[in-house]
Amino acid sequence: CTGFISCPDYLSGFGNEFSSEDPRCPGALPKGQNSPQVCPYGLYAEQLSGSAFTCPRPTNKRSWFYRILPSVRHKPYTTVDNGNLTETWDEMHPDPNQVERDGECVCLCGLHTICGAGDTKTRNGISIHMFTCNTSMIDRCFNNSDGDFLIVPQQGKILVTTEFGKMMVEPKEICVIQQGMRFSVDVFGDTRGYVLEVYGAHFELPDLGPIGANGLANPRDFLTPVAWYEDREVANGYTVINKYQGKLFSSQQDFSPFNVVAWHGNYTPYKYHLSNFMVMNCVAFDHADPSIFTVLTAKSTRPGVAIADFVIFPPRWGVADHTFRPPYYHRNCMSEFMGLIEGHYEAKEEGFQPGGGSLHSMMTPHGPDGACFEKNSTAPLKPERVAEGTMAFMFESSFSMAVTKWGLETCQKLDKSYYKCWEPLRKHFDPNWRPKRITT
Ligand SMILES: O=C(O)Cc1cc(O)ccc1O
Numbered sequence: 001c002t003g004f005i006s007c008p009d010y011l012s013g014f015g016n017e018f019s020s021e022d023p024r025c026p027g028a029l030p031k032g033q034n035s036p037q038v039c040p041y042g043l044y045a046e047q048l049s050g051s052a053f054t055c056p057r058p059t060n061k062r063s064w065f066y067r068i069l070p071s072v073r074h075k076p077y078t079t080v081d082n083g084n085l086t087e088t089w090d091e092m093h094p095d096p097n098q099v100e101r102d103g104e105c106v107c108l109c110g111l112h113t114i115c116g117a118g119d120t121k122t123r124n125g126i127s128i129h130m131f132t133c134n135t136s137m138i139d140r141c142f143n144n145s146d147g148d149f150l151i152v153p154q155q156g157k158i159l160v161t162t163e164f165g166k167m168m169v170e171p172k173e174i175c176v177i178q179q180g181m182r183f184s185v186d187v188f189g190d191t192r193g194y195v196l197e198v199y200g201a202h203f204e205l206p207d208l209g210p211i212g213a214n215g216l217a218n219p220r221d222f223l224t225p226v227a228w229y230e231d232r233e234v235a236n237g238y239t240v241i242n243k244y245q246g247k248l249f250s251s252q253q254d255f256s257p258f259n260v261v262a263w264h265g266n267y268t269p270y271k272y273h274l275s276n277f278m279v280m281n282c283v284a285f286d287h288a289d290p291s292i293f294t295v296l297t298a299k300s301t302r303p304g305v306a307i308a309d310f311v312i313f314p315p316r317w318g319v320a321d322h323t324f325r326p327p328y329y330h331r332n333c334m335s336e337f338m339g340l341i342e343g344h345y346e347a348k349e350e351g352f353q354p355g356g357g358s359l360h361s362m363m364t365p366h367g368p369d370g371a372c373f374e375k376n377s378t379a380p381l382k383p384e385r386v387a388e389g390t391m392a393f394m395f396e397s398s399f400s401m402a403v404t405k406w407g408l409e410t411c412q413k414l415d416k417s418y419y420k421c422w423e424p425l426r427k428h429f430d431p432n433w434r435p436k437r438i439t440t
């Protein structure tokens, strides 16, 4: 692989101290210091801080850019229309009902906020957006001052150009663009996906506890781009869109922001292919909690309680004996937003479509639909492939999320009959039932 556009190169590892130079400028990284009086090739040094300076070492994050011009050389920010991107959580009256949205939704380009909670100003909260797009961002980039984006493409691959280099991300891959990292997206047709935004925390790999040193998402499968720069003047103006305190702003500059010739640090964008997830599950009996499928977690300050977990339901074997194998019926102290990248979700063979979404709010009952319950209560329990050809996922959050007006009304894709999937559930109670006697 040689070309950067068709097949970008990557550095492997999660949160490593990486360093990268565009091969056109060998020696661009200063040796032995970050801020030489004059940088190699006449570059400017600029630090991007992803944590407070004084964070303990395991959570201390920053990267150093060596760039043709520093980011500060831009015209003032002016406000622009937010479209359907919002951080207003009281547009609609709270509603604990199960919510399901169908997949097809013809919308303009941009981010459409479905639900969320919390506040960018106090740096604690999340929001969940959908994006639909059929044109690339030309001479335009995005900078999220509010938080980190975990992007889940569902239809169409995206080429993400960042200050660190380029990443091609296709459905069943995810990428994370952390707070303040400028990026621009090229698409190759109709493109759609989900975005989980977290304010005030970064994603980490979950602890493995008794699993041991290996398993789930392994660090080496996370890929960070290699340095790539363009020295491009843009006479008509290059637009930097800044999301700041939930609102969009635009500023103009006369050069491409992707002018980083070399960089080093541990604060980078990255991508991950979900097929690399090493799936663990029960091999005896009972249904394990879905936390065993956690790819990434954004921890809160309460031990074990996530601001948001990114959880997947990948293809795997189901082997549990004398067990109702699908997800159990559930009321949760967390909020569960589910999406579908491809195939069918195991608890609902019908209805839930790729590109759709469901929200089971805090303590709102949910679980397998009537057909799933009947089928799996009598199915012979032989080893069986589960979720073959499918990839569902969940954003699980300790925040009690509000649904936006766009999510409930504007998109016009709310499935008002969702609750009906549980109506066929009927009583099986038999007061004369007795345990089977074992006769010898
Ligand atoms: O379908 C869901 O709502 C998600 C889910 C999956 C699972 O395996 C167990 C519990 C749970 O909430």
Ligand SMILES: [Fe+2]
Pocket: 330, 332, 336, 360, 366
């Ligand atoms: Fe649940």
